[in-house]
Amino acid sequence: MNILEVSQITKHFSGLVALDNISFNVNKSEIVGLIGPNGAGKTTLFNIIAGSLKPTRGKISFDGKNITGLPTNRICRLGLARTFQIPKPFEDLTVLQNIEMAEMFGHATGEGKKRVGSPMEICEIVGLSPKNETLARILSASDKKRLEVARALATSPRILLLDEFAAGLSAQESEWASSFVKDMQRSFELSIIWIEHVMRILMKNVDRVFVLDHGVKIAEGTPKEVVNNAKVLQAYLGGSA
Template sequence: MSAATVLSVAHARKAFGGLIAVNDVSFDVGAGELIGLIGPNGSGKTTMLNLISGALRPTSGEIRLAGTRISGLAPEKVARIGIARTFQLVRVLPSMTAIENVMAGAVFARNRLWGPPARDFAGGLLARVGLTGRESSPVADMTYIDQKRVELARALAADPRLLLLDEWLAGLNPSELLIGIDLIRDISREGRTIIMVEHVMDAIRTLCSRCVVMNSGVKIADGPAASVLADPDVIRAYLGDDDA
């Protein structure tokens, strides 16, 4: 692992009884990279994110963040070391306002903020994701895309070394999708290291310089996005033998 490596996954394996969801997967993520973690449904992508974020403990293997072993740590400890994430299904705090949701991310981050500094910081992040003037809006009354923006701002409030986006663009209409792609691109250009699980291939082609592909729990490709997406094994994994 080089000094510029933010995340190192080495021989990660996760078994649920007789089902092996992740099977001996290894890859590194360099500082500032935006990597697409892709594959067909059931390939183990979200399980891999859960292993990285601490939501699941690996059956075997090792995961390190900036050289510190995080595999096996509780998710709150992983978050404080420097990993934040969004979820396939938006997870907001529905009884709170937008700014209170984002403040929660700042309060429990590795660089904890409290009181007025946390509120100012959260307000700036809401503006960053396009929610200027919506600070006091109840999250439960927001549209789906705006709830996603709040969740993203809350993840950024943790000032993570690594940001995990689990199908953040899913469910957006075409105009919202363009806004979402631009937002992720801008966050990446600020130097943030990102792994995104995504089925929207236009977004992967637009945003990711590199892709890691999983199928049936196994890594089947890892390399530049353009060449990986043209790989016959990757096409076969998505379309099946009859259509590849």
């Protein structure tokens, strides 16, 4: 059964067509990968799904409810959370305070949502408990990524949108990120849309992949189907494929 339905989403930025008639569904408890070269429109699509941008045309349904154009906090409270490509914590709050703020923003109960845990438990889940009193501004880049996902989990999501979660992490941290996402999905029955450039990690963890290029969906299928798709190879290799 679908939890999210993206129908014919188009987004214009003055002259630029950032997204052109994009449709896809995400099933309950499914991990879907979203890939495409830089500038393909991936983050713009997340912004539209999460409510921080309005589409020029098209509709987003979450659990059968039309959420197109609703404000971000309403969408979050329904159970849709996202992380940012560049983490956006409150720099002058501690790790724990950041997680508490996120919990308030997401109103952890209601709407059939299951609480992932208390803020302290979430610190533990993401491996930040030794740093729960540390100010966000002095965290390392990889710890900021952990805090970013902790804040998303604190809103008790049913679907999680991850924007380049493993980007900028070391090989070892990427392995952690990879098994972490899978564990989250299983433990909390999450649906996930996962944007990632680290193909090796994405491909072994997702059920299906969608590929955007210049705002157009050029392919979808299993990871194996997609990596062998001529259009996808061409988009990534710039015509030399």
